[in-house]
Amino acid sequence: MRILLVEDELGLGEAVQEHAASAGHAVDWMKTLEEAEHAAQSIAYHLVLLDLALPDGSGLDLLRGLRGRGDKVPVIILTARDRISDRIAGLNAGADDYLVKPFDLDELSARILAVTRRYAGDPNPVLRLGDLEIDQTARSVSVAGVQTELTAREWAVLELLMRRPGALVSKDRIEDALYAFGAEIESNAVEVYVSRLRKKLGREAIHTVRGLGYRLEP
Amino acid sequence: MRILLVEDELGLGEAVQEHAASAGHAVDWMKTLEEAEHAAQSIAYHLVLLDLALPDGSGLDLLRGLRGRGDKVPVIILTARDRISDRIAGLNAGADDYLVKPFDLDELSARILAVTRRYAGDPNPVLRLGDLEIDQTARSVSVAGVQTELTAREWAVLELLMRRPGALVSKDRIEDALYAFGAEIESNAVEVYVSRLRKKLGREAIHTVRGLGYRLEP
DNA sequence: GGAAGGCTGACAGCAAGCTGAACGCCGTTC
DNA sequence: GAACGGCGTTCAGCTTGCTGTCAGCCTTCC
Numbered sequence A, B: 001m002r003i004l005l006v007e008d009e010l011g012l013g014e015a016v017q018e019h020a021a022s023a024g025h026a027v028d029w030m031k032t033l034e035e036a037e038h039a040a041q042s043i044a045y046h047l048v049l050l051d052l053a054l055p056d057g058s059g060l061d062l063l064r065g066l067r068g069r070g071d072k073v074p075v076i077i078l079t080a081r082d083r084i085s086d087r088i089a090g091l092n093a094g095a096d097d098y099l100v101k102p103f104d105l106d107e108l109s110a111r112i113l114a115v116t117r118r119y120a121g122d123p124n125p126v127l128r129l130g131d132l133e134i135d136q137t138a139r140s141v142s143v144a145g146v147q148t149e150l151t152a153r154e155w156a157v158l159e160l161l162m163r164r165p166g167a168l169v170s171k172d173r174i175e176d177a178l179y180a181f182g183a184e185i186e187s188n189a190v191e192v193y194v195s196r197l198r199k200k201l202g203r204e205a206i207h208t209v210r211g212l213g214y215r216l217e218p
Numbered sequence C: 001g002g003a004a005g006g007c008t009g010a011c012a013g014c015a016a017g018c019t020g021a022a023c024g025c026c027g028t029t030c
Numbered sequence D: 001g002a003a004c005g006g007c008g009t010t011c012a013g014c015t016t017g018c019t020g021t022c023a024g025c026c027t028t029c030c
Helices: A010-022 A033-042 A059-068 A084-092 A105-119 A152-163 A171-178 A189-201 B010-022 B033-042 B059-068 B084-092 B105-118 B152-162 B171-178 B189-201
Strands: A002-006 A026-030 A047-051 A075-080 A097-101 A126-129 A132-135 A140-143 A146-148 A206-209 A213-216 B002-006 B026-030 B047-051 B075-079 B097-100 B126-129 B132-135 B140-143 B146-148 B168-170 B206-209 B213-216
Touching: A002 A010, A002 A033, A010 A026, A010 A105, A026 A033, A033 A059, A047 A059, A059 A075, A059 A084, A084 B105, A097 A105, A105 B084, A140 A189, A152 A171, A152 A189, A152 A213, A171 A189, A171 A213, A189 A206, B002 B010, B002 B033, B010 B026, B010 B105, B026 B033, B033 B059, B047 B059, B059 B075, B059 B084, B097 B105, B140 B189, B152 B171, B152 B189, B152 B213, B168 B171, B171 B189, B171 B213, B189 B206
Parallel strands: A002 A026, A002 A047, A047 A075, A075 A097, B002 B026, B002 B047, B047 B075, B075 B097
Antiparallel strands: A126 A132, A132 A140, A140 A146, A206 A213, B126 B132, B132 B140, B140 B146, B168 B213, B206 B213
């Protein structure tokens, strides 16, 4: 497995690198945000171990960048014990897990195992629903063979519905995904995006369950 | 979301229940392993919050039972003991996450969000009663293979009956669930919804116990 | 047979949802 | 720096269909 380790503390970084390497993983160790951003954009990692407090910025920016680009690589945050708000922010930004420093290396192994197990056997990233084709890695959508472009927000909504084709997703949930956790929105933005998606994907792709939410018809 | 909370500490349990309920989740709170096992086997939960130290055994047994039956419901362990070995044992037994007591309720929310987000894409838990199929994640119902849509209120009634198939639920109880506390209702609304449900689900699905309430036939 | 409880079709009112349009922000182009 | 285009957000007016209510009928029990 190829792991991106982002950590500026030398002792900890070395220990993690050594431990992971001895478990058979290839570890790229970056000590600054800039290096890490560059690495994350050029290589497809299987896992990112991310320290938040970096000399040239916050690891959260890296995480947001990843998720913003639709990269679903598992991310485990490494953080000091007294930064609960950081951890929450990290999870909300799309992290999969976190570890509180100082942590046991065996625990790190267990967490790595748990996170990657979750992602193992990832099915074909191209999702087909009727004459709708959604390629999650390429972020492209085609309807009856005709490719269509989606904007970032439109994609965010579709992505949420796609996670579970057929499952009901509440409007609140979509809102939470579109906007920062707790950020109140006082408009019908979700409805607007659903409307726009329908115009692009076909009217029947997204089903409204009045008062409850929306559902991608399988 | 339907959450099974397994916790014997009254203060903590109450706080968690209240917090989750105010976030719009339906929480079933069980205080012993036995109760919890029973609940976990009869209802398809979306999430289990599991205390390990219970009066009549270890929560780990419940977790192992779930995984042994192939149940992939997300499980977050709540543990008072800040012991690495416990956490590793939990993760190895198939837990998705853990929280060390005392924990911040906002952090709990964030973890719930992260865990459930992660699981989007799992097969749906479907409850079967005769030729009636109830998909809790899609909030859809099919009778003898024919899919039917339910309205929000209809679903609310069915959900209540579903909690314990075969158990009697009083009309008052349903009324309380349908309407905000104190909201007076001066009609036979419950009867109307039962009637509407029967029209959709089939006449025999809901049994009337005259003078007492209704029961979902298992 | 009478009374109480339960069932259901019909309907008006209204809240939820839809969508075209407008506007501001931001990055790009010339 | 001006013009432009794309995107996100908001708003208003419109449509849709859920909801509570009621009346009249049915069922059960004594």
